[in-house]
Amino acid sequence: MLDITSKPLVEITGMCKWYGEFSALHDINLSVHEGEKVVVCGPSGSGKSTMIRCINQLEAHQKGTISVNGAEVSPDMKNIEQIRREVGMVFQSFNLFPHMTILDNLTLGPMRNRGVSRADATDLAMHYLERVHIAQQAEKYPPQLSGGQQQRVAIARSLCMKPKVMLFDEPTSALDPEMIAGVLDVMIELAEEGMTMIVVTHEMGFARKVADRVVFMDEGEIIEVAEPEEFFNNPQSDRAQLFLSQLLGH
Amino acid sequence: MRGYVSQATPRNRRIRDDTGFDLGQFARTLTQVGQAVLVFFIIGYLIWRGAQAMEYNWQWYRIEPFFYRVIDGETIWGPLVRGLVQTLKLAGIAGVIAILIGFATAFARLSSSISGRVIATTYLEAVRNTPLLVQLFLFYFVLAPIFGIDRFWAGVLCLSFFEGSFAAEIIRGGILGVDKGQYEGGDAIGLNKVDKYRFIIIPQSLPLILPPLTGLLISLIKHSAIVSVIAVSELTTAGLNLIADTFMAFEIWFLVAGMYLAVTITLSIGVSLFERTLQKGR
Ligand SMILES: Nc1ncnc2c1ncn2[C@@H]1O[C@H](COP(=O)(O)OP(=O)(O)OP(=O)(O)O)[C@@H](O)[C@H]1O
Ligand SMILES: [Mg+2]
Numbered sequence: 001m002l003d004i005t006s007k008p009l010v011e012i013t014g015m016c017k018w019y020g021e022f023s024a025l026h027d028i029n030l031s032v033h034e035g036e037k038v039v040v041c042g043p044s045g046s047g048k049s050t051m052i053r054c055i056n057q058l059e060a061h062q063k064g065t066i067s068v069n070g071a072e073v074s075p076d077m078k079n080i081e082q083i084r085r086e087v088g089m090v091f092q093s094f095n096l097f098p099h100m101t102i103l104d105n106l107t108l109g110p111m112r113n114r115g116v117s118r119a120d121a122t123d124l125a126m127h128y129l130e131r132v133h134i135a136q137q138a139e140k141y142p143p144q145l146s147g148g149q150q151q152r153v154a155i156a157r158s159l160c161m162k163p164k165v166m167l168f169d170e171p172t173s174a175l176d177p178e179m180i181a182g183v184l185d186v187m188i189e190l191a192e193e194g195m196t197m198i199v200v201t202h203e204m205g206f207a208r209k210v211a212d213r214v215v216f217m218d219e220g221e222i223i224e225v226a227e228p229e230e231f232f233n234n235p236q237s238d239r240a241q242l243f244l245s246q247l248l249g250h
Numbered sequence: 251m252r253g254y255v256s257q258a259t260p261r262n263r264r265i266r267d268d269t270g271f272d273l274g275q276f277a278r279t280l281t282q283v284g285q286a287v288l289v290f291f292i293i294g295y296l297i298w299r300g301a302q303a304m305e306y307n308w309q310w311y312r313i314e315p316f317f318y319r320v321i322d323g324e325t326i327w328g329p330l331v332r333g334l335v336q337t338l339k340l341a342g343i344a345g346v347i348a349i350l351i352g353f354a355t356a357f358a359r360l361s362s363s364i365s366g367r368v369i370a371t372t373y374l375e376a377v378r379n380t381p382l383l384v385q386l387f388l389f390y391f392v393l394a395p396i397f398g399i400d401r402f403w404a405g406v407l408c409l410s411f412f413e414g415s416f417a418a419e420i421i422r423g424g425i426l427g428v429d430k431g432q433y434e435g436g437d438a439i440g441l442n443k444v445d446k447y448r449f450i451i452i453p454q455s456l457p458l459i460l461p462p463l464t465g466l467l468i469s470l471i472k473h474s475a476i477v478s479v480i481a482v483s484e485l486t487t488a489g490l491n492l493i494a495d496t497f498m499a500f501e502i503w504f505l506v507a508g509m510y511l512a513v514t515i516t517l518s519i520g521v522s523l524f525e526r527t528l529q530k531g532r
């Protein structure tokens with residue numbers, strides 16, 4: 001089971017973020033321990049993406065603290081790359097590099113950030129490509145693959161950095177329905193191996209199966225945190241009830 | 251209507267039967283080529299008639315030594331060829347410097363450094379809002395004596411700074427044309443800024459940058475004619491000198507224009523072939 005006494009891997013306290021005058025996030029507090037899986041959900045525009053993007057400083061926060069693996073991250077820090085290699089990120093739109101082969105997509109990070117040799121990086125890349133079941137496509141270019149395959153490559157690309165925590169921002173919402181299962185399977189396998197994960201998703205099946213906690217956000221705040229069964233069957237807040245009824249379509 | 255199940259036709263048995271010779275299309279192409287030839291013929295005829303009315307004395311038979319002479323079995327290049335070589339050298343060096351200036355200026359404008367942005371913007375506005383001829387005089391009469399540079403390099407530097415301002419905007423546009431997600435992809439795997447531009451952003455902006463940049467190199471070759479006003483010995487200067495010696499203004503200007511045209515067209519064709527191989531590599 002989870003070791004709650006240890007120091008959290010990701011710790012967010014009193015974090016606020018504004019876009020100009022617009023308050024995108026307000027007083028966010030969240031701790032994620034090693035091996036924990038957190039699913040984040042909430043209506044569009046509620047700040048889910050913004051929150052997880054602050055963790056690896058793709059977005060800068062203005063107030064409060066965020067620490068990853070004990071090190072505080074801040075907008076003006078010098079070696080942000082050292083934090084980012086501990087934090088894998090998978091985007092809704094994959095963001096693979098279309099001008100490089102799949103293999104080169106995977107070896108670039110380890111070679112440039114971690115100083116791994118090309119031979120070792122290639123071994124690493126092939127290992128993870130096998131795990132996401134696309135080793136045969138290593139020499140192809142991203143646009144030649146289906147959306148589901150591209151997303152699995154993107155997951156493998158993050159794993160090649162040997163991250164301590166993986167962030168997913170709606171990894172299946174740009175995919176055709178028949179592609180979703182393949183990506184979710186890979187994520188479930190990853191969870192079963194004990195990876196720490198923060199996943200923004202509306203896939204309730206995935207949340208029920210994998211999540212230790214569900215975090216519900218609305219209008220830039222965390223409204224409710226609960227275990228998945230409890231959250232889906234018996235949401236406490238009005239806003240979560242409204243959200244879930246809309247999600248289920250009645 | 252009743253439902254039905256149709257017999258499937260495998261892809262390799264779907265035969266396309268419209269790939270033969272299209273006579274109608276061929277006739278249309280032929281007509282258009284004919285029209286173009288006719289227009290050129292009429293223009294040529296008008297020029298010839300005009301020159302005849304002026305009693306111009308065409309002397310095309312005298313042009314060979316402008317290109318080369320053979321003395322004792324040894325080939326000596328004539329003034330037009332030597333001028334062309336100088337033009338290519340001038341444009342080549344200026345092109346390289348212009349691209350370097352272009353990259354530096356583009357990155358300065360995109361940077362978060364205020365002084366970088368101010369310097370870059372001042373340079374762009376100054377170069378674009380003053381006449382090229384005035385810039386050339388500034389380089390030749392003011393900067394050249396101060397820094398002790400000769401007329402050739404004064405010409406090269408003037409052209410570099412002039413074209414560099416256009417290169418900067420082309421390069422900036424190319425870099426801005428790369429999707430925002432690509433920066434985030436690079437950030438997410440922990441690339442530093444230099445690596446991110448080197449491996450992700452610049453390679454993807456090149457296909458956006460290269461075509462307009464070739465257009466720029468072609469206009470650089472044409473603009474290089476202006477340095478003849480400070481008597482740099484390039485193709486246009488060679489033409490002017492020959493006319494002073496021979497009074498064959500019509501022939502020589504046609505020749506000079508034809509030589510510029512030959513170079514720029516060769517360059518365009520070369521580049522479009524190069525672009526095609528780039529695309530095939532995908
Ligand atoms: N760069 C930006 N500038 C200004 N406002 C922004 C910017 N990015 C996001 N926002 C605003 O911040 C709020 C939160 O956006 P965010 O993308 O985090 O929402 P989300 O919960 O991920 O929504 P979705 O489910 O649609 O992805 C939104 O109201 C959005 O309009
Ligand atoms: Mg989002």
